[in-house]
Amino acid sequence: MTLTHTLFEALDRVPLVDPHSHIDPRSPASTTIADLLGYHYYTELAHSAGMPRERIEEPGISPKEKVARLFEHLHHIDHSVQWSWFVELSRELFGFEGDCIDRGNWRDLYDLALKKMSQPDWEDQVLRKSHVERIFLTNDFDDPLDDFDTHRYVPCLRTDDLVFNLAQPAIRDRLARATGVSVGTLKDLQSAIGSLFTHFKQNQVRACAISLPPWFAPRAIATDDESAQVALKRLVAAQDPSQADRETIAYWVFWRLAEFCDDMKLPFDLMIGVNRKVYPGGVYQGQDLYDSRWSMIQYSALFNAFPRVKFPISVLASVSNQELVDYAWIFPNVIANGHWWYSNTPTFIRHDLQARIDAIPRNKIIGYYSDAYKLEFILPKYRMYKRILAQVLGETIVKQHGRSESFAIDLGTQILRGNVDSIFFDQE
Secondary structure, rough: OOOHHHHHHOOOOOOOOOOOOOOOOOHHHHOOOOHHHHHHHHHHHHHHHOOOHHHHOOOOOOOHHHHHHOOOHHHHHHHHHHHHHHHHHHHHOOOOOOOOOOOOOOHHHHHHHHHHOOOHHHHHHHHHHHHHEEOOOOOOOOOOOOOOOOOOOOOOOEHHHHHOOOOOOOHHHHHHHHHOOOOOOHHHHHHHHHHHHHHHHHHHHHHHHEEEEOOOOOOOOOOOOOHHHHHHHHHOOOOOOOOOHHHHHHHHHHHHHHHHHHHHHHEEEEEEEEEOOOOOOOOOOOOOOEOOOOHHHHHHHHHOOOOOOEEEEOOOOOOHHHHHHHHHHHHOOOEEEOOOOOOOHHHHHHHHHHHHHHHHOHHEEOOOOOOOOOOOHOOOOOOOHHHHHHHHHHHHHHOOOOOOOOHHHHHHHHHHHHHHHHHHHHHH
């Protein structure tokens, strides 16, 4: 047995807490493989390979018809790591035994998976085979939190709408319904945000999170800042508020979120670098791309102002990883978090993970999160990461540094699980 395989076998037994997903706790597992192949990785790659968006997203098509259409183009990606996820989960979870999944046998897989997914304990089966104990969610600020198990499915307050979309009357109406506060002044807005944090804290929230565009550069704006009050008044009253007013309120709200995280001892997950709708003709969730013109220096004032807040940082592109490594090297409250989106392929994971292990304190690396929309994807995505982690630990820690296998396994276990516990659950 090779060193890498020995390390992988040990790491694959570690019970996981997945610190970021888009799982719906009311329907966490798939009902057909259309739920799996509808994952944006597959629809956007099928579209990129030549499949018209209209055939992918035609309203009213049945799950089986959607799968049939996708298989007209999925052979173009049968070499990719994304396809390897689907093949691995099909073998491990559904019992598929073929060498490949293609236009000739997908119907057999469809029926095989349907039988498995129809079992009443399918959710528990998937979690058990994936070695997953708990999964973080992505909760809108007005999500109900009382109709699912908040121990297994951990609430995380997602705040994008609060920061960037308050100009939309529908968002303000949702906020008013959720908090009982109709926003007209900064004092109202402060009260509404505080109400949300209290509600989420009472329901076992473990983090606040936001996705941030490249232009965003957090700056301190006082709670009663007069220019912010004027901007909010115009934003509430205007049919088409100015970009300057939108940005002022975005900065004001963001700084309040950091203050509440500080007060309530919540980590603030920052996912930085995404430009929305770069390709508006793309499929759903296949329209956004990274922009490397931003810099971590834009966040230095935030990190300095809130030394007690833990900031797990995800960057959209590997080109930003060195800055993240260096900021985590210097700032005690900056944590390297997972391998997000376009960085979530073996080439970039290996490069970025190596840099983090080379330079960051071991208690500040959150190894991975699934970013999954359905439970079945947690197993293959984490397996991919664990194989790379085992390889990097073997080559660097054991062979180059001369440390023992047990040392490497202990470090890998901390990166996979231990740091998630210490960063998100040891808050009191």
